Amino acid sequence: MRVVVVGAGIVGAACAFHAAAAGLDVTVLDRGPVGAGTTSRGEGNILLSDKRPGPELELARLSRELWDEAGAELGPHTVELQAKGxxxxxxxxxxxxxxxxxxxxxxxxxxxxxxxxxxxxxxxxxxxxxxxxxxxxQDAQVQPVLAAAGLLGAARRRGARARTGEAVAPVTGRGGRIRGVRTADGAVLPADAVVNAAGTWGGEVGRRLGAPVEIxxxxxxxxxxxxxxxxxxxxxxxxxxxxxxxxxxxxxxxxxxxxxxxxxxxxxxxxxxxxxxxxxxxxxxxxxxxxxxxxxxxxxxxxxxxxxxxxxxxxCPDHLPVVGPDPRVPGVVHACGHEGAGVGLAPATGALVTAHLLGRPWRGADPAAHAGLLPDRFLTGEGAPS
The missing domain is CATH 3.30.9.10 (D-Amino Acid Oxidase, subunit A, domain 2)
Structure with missing residues (x-):
C-alpha cells in the first residue's frame, strides 16, 4: 500500500513510524520543516493526569506504553524522554x-x-x-522537535521518504477515491491512502482533500x-x-x-x-x-x-482528536485535532492510523476499540459536516 502522510509534525512522524514498521510504502510531505508547526511550540507533555475517562484517556494509556517502546528504539536521551511524573x-x-x-x-x-x-x-x-x-x-515529557525528528528518522530507516516545502492537492479517480496527490511542482505522487496529519492546519488540508473537519x-x-x-x-x-x-x-x-x-x-x-x-x-x-x-x-x-x-x-469542538478513515472520500484518513495533547497521543495515533490502513489491530491499537474518535461522529444527513 502506498501512503502519503501530510504533515511532518509529531503526529505525522508517528504515523510514518508505524506505517513503515508495518511494511507500507510511506511518503511524508510538509510545506515547512520537520516539526516546525505546533510541535515546536509545545512543552513535550505525555500526560494521563489531565484526561477524563473516555476515548482520549484510552488512547493516552496506549500511547504511554508506545512512548516507552519508541524511546527504547530511539534512545531516551536522544529524544529527552523523562518519566518525571x-x-x-x-x-x-x-x-x-x-x-x-x-x-x-x-x-x-x-x-x-x-x-x-x-x-x-x-x-x-x-x-x-x-x-x-x-x-x-506515569506522566512524562520529551523534547518534541527531537522526538518528531527521531520518529521520522526511524521511519526513513525502514524505507519511508520525507519531502518538505511541498503543498499538496488531491488527485481523485473513479468514485471519488483518492489515487494520489499533486505537489507544488505539478507532479503527481500516486497513493492508495492520504493521511491528514496537518495539525492546526488539518481543517484546511481536509477541505483540500474533499473531507473537511472542523479544526x-x-x-x-x-x-x-x-x-x-x-x-x-x-x-x-x-x-x-x-x-x-x-x-x-x-x-x-x-x-x-x-x-x-x-x-x-x-x-x-x-x-x-x-x-x-x-x-x-x-x-x-x-x-x-x-x-x-x-x-x-x-x-x-x-x-x-x-x-x-x-x-x-x-x-476540535468536542475536545477529541479525529482519527480514522473519512466515509466521504475513500482513501482519506484523518489524524488531527489533538489540541494540546498531540505529543502525548502521537504514538498511539500512528498505531491506530496504521491499524485502519491494514484493516486489523496494530501494536495494541484496535480500530473497533477507538470508534469514538472516527470522523463520522461529526457527520449528519448526506454526510456533510454538522
Whole structure:
C-alpha cells in the first residue's frame, strides 16, 4: 500500500513510524520543516493526569506504553524522554475534594494515582500551605522537535521518504477515491491512502482533500526562564488546568503549569484562547502566567524569563482528536485535532492510523476499540459536516 502522510509534525512522524514498521510504502510531505508547526511550540507533555475517562484517556494509556517502546528504539536521551511524573496541586480544600473525585474516576479507568497530603514532600520549593494534591507517576515529557525528528528518522530507516516545502492537492479517480496527490511542482505522487496529519492546519488540508473537519486554532503562550540548578522534579500544575483544557470558551483562560527541562530552564504555561491565527505578543498573558507561577513556586519571583513563545493548538469542538478513515472520500484518513495533547497521543495515533490502513489491530491499537474518535461522529444527513 502506498501512503502519503501530510504533515511532518509529531503526529505525522508517528504515523510514518508505524506505517513503515508495518511494511507500507510511506511518503511524508510538509510545506515547512520537520516539526516546525505546533510541535515546536509545545512543552513535550505525555500526560494521563489531565484526561477524563473516555476515548482520549484510552488512547493516552496506549500511547504511554508506545512512548516507552519508541524511546527504547530511539534512545531516551536522544529524544529527552523523562518519566518525571506529574503533580496536580489544589489551592483550596474544595478544589482538593474535586481533584480527588476526578482522580478516583481515573484510577477506575486504569491510571495510577497517588493522593498527596504534604505537596512539599514531593516538591520542596512549592508554596507552603497548599492543602494537597495528586501524584501521577506515569506522566512524562520529551523534547518534541527531537522526538518528531527521531520518529521520522526511524521511519526513513525502514524505507519511508520525507519531502518538505511541498503543498499538496488531491488527485481523485473513479468514485471519488483518492489515487494520489499533486505537489507544488505539478507532479503527481500516486497513493492508495492520504493521511491528514496537518495539525492546526488539518481543517484546511481536509477541505483540500474533499473531507473537511472542523479544526480551529487555539493560541497558547509558554515562558522560558534562565537555566537553573534542578529545582522542580515533576510536571506541576494547578487543579484548574483540567477544567481549562475541557473548556469551550473562546476567551482567554490561564492556569498554572510549571516544569523543568534537562537543560535547566523552566517552562511556564498555560494559556488558551481562540483568536484565529493571530500571532501577536500579549504582555497581559505573559504577566498572568508569570504571576501564577510565582504563587505556586515563590523562588521564581527572582528568576529571569529569557524568552516566550506561542503557537496554536488544533482545537476540535468536542475536545477529541479525529482519527480514522473519512466515509466521504475513500482513501482519506484523518489524524488531527489533538489540541494540546498531540505529543502525548502521537504514538498511539500512528498505531491506530496504521491499524485502519491494514484493516486489523496494530501494536495494541484496535480500530473497533477507538470508534469514538472516527470522523463520522461529526457527520449528519448526506454526510456533510454538522
Amino acid at each position: 506529574g503533580l496536580v496541586v489544589a489551592s483550596t480544600p474544595g478544589a482538593l475534594a474535586g481533584l480527588q473525585v476526578f482522580a478516583t474516576r481515573q484510577a477506575a479507568a486504569g491510571v495510577r494515582t497517588e493522593r498527596v497530603g504534604c505537596t512539599r514532600d514531593l516538591e520542596p520549593h512549592l508554596a507552603p500551605g497548599l492543602p494537597g494534591g495528586v501524584h501521577y507517576p 480551529l486554532p487555539r493560541r497558547g503562550f509558554v515562558l522560558v526562564t534562565q537555566p537553573l540548578p534542578p529545582m522542580i522534579r515533576h510536571k506541576v500544575y494547578s487543579a484548574d488546568y483540567v477544567a481549562d483544557v475541557a473548556s469551550d470558551s473562546a476567551g482567554l483562560e490561564t492556569s498554572c503549569v510549571v516544569e523543568g527541562t534537562r537543560a535547566g530552564t523552566i517552562l511556564i504555561g498555560a494559556s488558551r484562547e481562540r483568536v484565529g491565527f493571530d500571532t501577536a505578543m500579549d504582555p497581559a498573558v505573559v504577566a498572568a502566567l508569570a504571576a501564577g507561577a510565582c504563587r505556586l513556586f515563590p523562588f521564581l519571583r527572582t528568576t529571569q524569563v529569557i524568552r516566550t513563545y506561542r503557537g496554536f493548538r488544533p482545537y
